[in-house]
Amino acid sequence: MTLDIDQIRKDFPILDQQVYNKPLIYLDSAASSQKPLAVLKKEEQLHLEYYGNIHRGAHYLADQATNDFEAVRDKVAGFIHAESREEIIFTKGTTESINLVAFSFGEAFIQAGDEIIVSEMEHHANIVPWQMMVERKGARIVKLPFADDGRLEVEKLDELINAKTKLIAVAHVSNTLGTINPVKEIIAKAHAQGVKVMVDGAQAVKHILVDVQELDADFYVFSAHKMYGPNGVGVLYGKKALLEQMPPYQGGGEMISEVTFEKTSYNELPYKFEAGTPHITGVIAFGVAIDYLLQLGVAEVASYENQLLEYATHKMEQIEGMRIFGTQKAKSGVITFNIDGIHPFDLGTMLDKMGIAVRTGRLCADPVMDHYQQAATIRISFAVYNTFDEIDRFIEALNKLVVMLR
Numbered sequence: 277m278t279l280d281i282d283q284i285r286k287d288f289p290i291l292d293q294q295v296y297n298k299p300l301i302y303l304d305s306a307a308s309s310q311k312p313l314a315v316l317k318k319e320e321q322l323h324l325e326y327y328g329n330i331h332r333g334a335h336y337l338a339d340q341a342t343n344d345f346e347a348v349r350d351k352v353a354g355f356i357h358a359e360s361r362e363e364i365i366f367t368k369g370t371t372e373s374i375n376l377v378a379f380s381f382g383e384a385f386i387q388a389g390d391e392i393i394v395s396e397m398e399h400h401a402n403i404v405p406w407q408m409m410v411e412r413k414g415a416r417i418v419k420l421p422f423a424d425d426g427r428l429e430v431e432k433l434d435e436l437i438n439a440k441t442k443l444i445a446v447a448h449v450s451n452t453l454g455t456i457n458p459v460k461e462i463i464a465k466a467h468a469q470g471v472k473v474m475v476d477g478a479q480a481v482k483h484i485l486v487d488v489q490e491l492d493a494d495f496y497v498f499s500a501h502k503m504y505g506p507n508g509v510g511v512l513y514g515k516k517a518l519l520e521q522m523p524p525y526q527g528g529g530e531m532i533s534e535v536t537f538e539k540t541s542y543n544e545l546p547y548k549f550e551a552g553t554p555h556i557t558g559v560i561a562f563g564v565a566i567d568y569l570l571q572l573g574v575a576e577v578a579s580y581e582n583q584l585l586e587y588a589t590h591k592m593e594q595i596e597g598m599r600i601f602g603t604q605k606a607k608s609g610v611i612t613f614n615i616d617g618i619h620p621f622d623l624g625t626m627l628d629k630m631g632i633a634v635r636t637g638r639l640c641a642d643p644v645m646d647h648y649q650q651a652a653t654i655r656i657s658f659a660v661y662n663t664f665d666e667i668d669r670f671i672e673a674l675n676k677l678v679v680m681l682r
Contacts, residue, residue, distance in 0.1 A: 287312040298631025301666045306657030318561040348563035357487040362545040369510035370478040371401040373497035378405035380522035388414030393444040395420045400640045402476045426453035426602030443472045448480035452641045453602025454610035483578045483608045505565030506558035526551040577660045581609040584658045591671045609658035618681045620652045630673045
């Protein structure tokens, strides 16, 4: 199927505007993708027609909202090929999903002296929760390094994994380098030694057809807002047998079965991990985002974004002083770079004045910045609504700014 990008762009009216009297070019989808009209309309419809608190009400509005909310749980289970709907936990986002695993898995399975392996290329959200957990439990973190070209040195797991290793935390796709990590190989190595694996799929799920059973992932986490859905909605997939052994992350309504002042019994999966009123509107609209992505075709979207990536990379490599961080062939739609002699904040600010939205800074990945000895970088990232013409205008702007800022 050939994607009609002009038609697709009409689904994203936010893109059709002027910024500082320049046509907007949005190249920051790795931070958060824009939302199609169908998603926005679903949120509006819910509030106009049948909003009610789910699971609790004995009235029509609550029943309708509950049915739609739970239908999305089934849809997510199908989207990532989970074995059962009970393995799908709704959270506020990838960050909360990781914190949930770090706390609850830590409480159930981590003892003093145990080790957690974390890759060097992780987002802070997949580092800090583990640091908090090992400090609480008296365990330690072991770093799995990456090479200068952005390749994760998976072969070093053979020497890093030992009897104390309990879990490996790794990104499916790096948010800074774009590297697509061989998570199936990592999981196989880990499981051969009885070690569990949590995969951060935030940057992967809209680019890669994910099958958690085929990967044999113990945990897989991601966010709706990275894949054309609402912010404030995340998913934690976990193997049922593991989730059943893990204590609740938070206490409150919905996650309980019975409460007395003497003792509380907890609800069954998945509700044991869903305390309080969730983001009802966001979850239901997330279902529409999944439908939208499936209608376009995940493989077709990934193929188109890879074409954008290759085209932009080739053009950028022609610019004098250009340094691109992460040059693996197995790479998703992200380019992080610097240009010699130009501060990334200056370049990012000037690009913004030309209507081009990019990400600047340390990209919530200090260890990656330290690896390359960079104070900050610039990142561009692609989505299905970007065009080759936008890349040409971006390259033209870069060339002008190189002359101006040097």
